[in-house]
Amino acid sequence: MDENLNDKKTYQVIDMSENETKSKKTNNTFSKSVLLPFVSGAIGATLVIGTCFGIPQIRDTIFQNTKLIETSATSRRSAYP
Numbered sequence: 001m002d003e004n005l006n007d008k009k010t011y012q013v014i015d016m017s018e019n020e021t022k023s024k025k026t027n028n029t030f031s032k033s034v035l036l037p038f039v040s041g042a043i044g045a046t047l048v049i050g051t052c053f054g055i056p057q058i059r060d061t062i063f064q065n066t067k068l069i070e071t072s073a074t075s076r077r078s079a080y081p
Contacts, residue, residue: 052058 052062
């Protein structure tokens with residue numbers, strides 16, 4: 001019975017030449033290496049900025065810190081004529 005199974009086996013040769021794999025990789029090189037990271041970064045930056053200005057607690061904290069910095073700089077200028 002094992003001999004019958006061995007006789008029916010067929011093998012297929014797969015060509016793994018470098019020319020075929022290189023031609024497939026060069027088709028999407030620009031989109032994968034330049035366009036995709038740029039778009040992902042732009043979306044990420046938009047989400048971060050939108051979160052900072054969209055959530056009231058974070059927005060108030062950011063603007064409160066800038067007001068403190070401005071008042072301390074103004075008070076230093078008036079202390080030294």
